[in-house]
Amino acid sequence: MENRTLGIIGGTGWLGRAIAEALLDNGxxxxxxxxxxxxxxxxxxxxxxxxxxxxxxLVDLSDIVVLSIRPxxxxxxxxxxxxxRVISLMAGVPAAAISAATGADEIVRAMPNAAVEIRQSYTPWYCVGNLFERDRNWVQRLFECVGSADEVPDEDCIDYLSAMSGTGPAFPAMLQMALTNQAVAAGIPPAIAxxxxQGVVVGGGQMLARRDPRQMIESLMAYRGVTAAALQSMADQDxxxxxxxxVKAGAEVARRGM
Ligand SMILES: NC(=O)c1ccc[n+]([C@@H]2O[C@H](COP(=O)([O-])OP(=O)(O)OC[C@H]3O[C@@H](n4cnc5c(N)ncnc54)[C@H](OP(=O)(O)O)[C@@H]3O)[C@@H](O)[C@H]2O)c1
Incomplete structure (x- = not known):
């Protein structure tokens, strides 16, 4: 699909804009x-x-159309x-519904996350219809411009992962807030908390880019100290x-459709 025209409907939004800028910057x-x-x-x-x-x-002038609007x-x-060819970034809109509404029969559903902004999204994608191998490579390389990507075996993976990797910074943000609020409640000054x-979530997250999480937990548990007691409490609470x-609650929303 080299030298084909790409049209992004909603290309000035959070996702669309970040993807477009990365595609231009990467040439x-x-x-x-x-x-x-x-x-x-x-x-x-x-x-x-x-x-x-x-x-x-836009559709008439484009070879590939990206739908980057809200459901x-x-x-x-x-x-x-x-x-x-239509690439949808929308959560909770099945390929069949996109096909029925647009007439397109080659549809890729992809689920990037907000980390497209720093080009560290993980983007699973699934293709309905007959996309040639070279076109699959093109889709893969497109999403690699904003991080890493994988073609997944069925559309349900997209709905599940919408609620997992698609949430991007949401889970770490929730953990960071819980750590902050609980520290403040325990008497730590708010700015220090x-x-x-932030050090736990951001610094720890960066370390995990290079370290295996299971090994990390096992190594820290082996000290049988402060960290081990905290981790054990989490494990005891399942x-x-x-x-x-x-994730299941989110995936149910995606599967039900939005
Ligand atoms: N943000 C995330 O973290 C995230 C993660 C995974 C998936 N997604 C999916 O990505 C999609 C886009 O999300 P987003 O966060 O980028 O939304 P957003 O920031 O609200 O962007 C939507 C864009 O669509 C434009 N738009 C709305 N209606 C339009 C229309 N009829 N024709 C042309 N442009 C139109 C808006 O611009 P105007 O107001 O100027 O029209 C805006 O630029 C959603 O379907 C969402 O499910 C988002």
Whole structure:
């Protein structure tokens, strides 16, 4: 799909914009081959990137159309994308519904997360229809411009992972807030509590980029000290099933459709 035109409906939003910028910065696409649409007409892209207000015009001029609007905005979208390849980033909108609404029969559902902003998203994607091998490679390389990516074996993986990797910074943010609030409740000055909790989540997260989490836990448990007592308390309260139930609740929303 080299030198094909990519149109992003909603390309000025959180996800669409970050992806578009990464594709341009990586030289994956040239400005003249990138089209963006939105309703407001506001764009800060370089002049070579065309901003359109007419979504059908974007579709007609594009080889591949990315849907980067919210599910409720999709319900009002009226486009005919028959014969086009469509990549949807929307959570909770099944490929069959996209096909029925747009006429497209080659649909990729992909689920990046907010870390596209720092190009560290993990993006699972699934293809419905007959995408050639070279086109699959193109999709993979596209999402590698904003982090890492994998083709997954079925569409349900996308719905499950929407509630897991798709949540991006949500779980770490929740952990950081809980650590901060509990430290403050235990008498630690708020500014210190915030910096300490950030160190745990951000510093610890960066270490895990290079270390295996199981080995990390086993090594720390082996000290049989302070960290071991805290981890054991979490294990006794079945932290894994708390996490499992949380992801399941999100996945049910994605599977039910939005
Ligand atoms: N953000 C995340 O962390 C995340 C993670 C995984 C998946 N997703 C999925 O990604 C999609 C986009 O999310 P987002 O966070 O990027 O949303 P967002 O920041 O609200 O962006 C939506 C964009 O769509 C534009 N838009 C809305 N209706 C439009 C229409 N009819 N025609 C053309 N453009 C239109 C909006 O611009 P105007 O107002 O100017 O029209 C805006 O730029 C969602 O479906 C979401 O489920 C998001």
């Amino acid at each position: 994956f696409i040239k400005p003249g081959h990138l089209l963006i649409s939105n309703r407001s007409g506001i764009s800060t892209f370089e002049p070579g990137v065309k901003l359109l207000s007419d979504n059908q015009q 409720e905005q999709f319900r009002k979208l009226q486009i005919n994308a028959r014969g086009k 915030q910096r300490a909790a 932290i894994e099933s708390i996490v499992g139930r949380a």
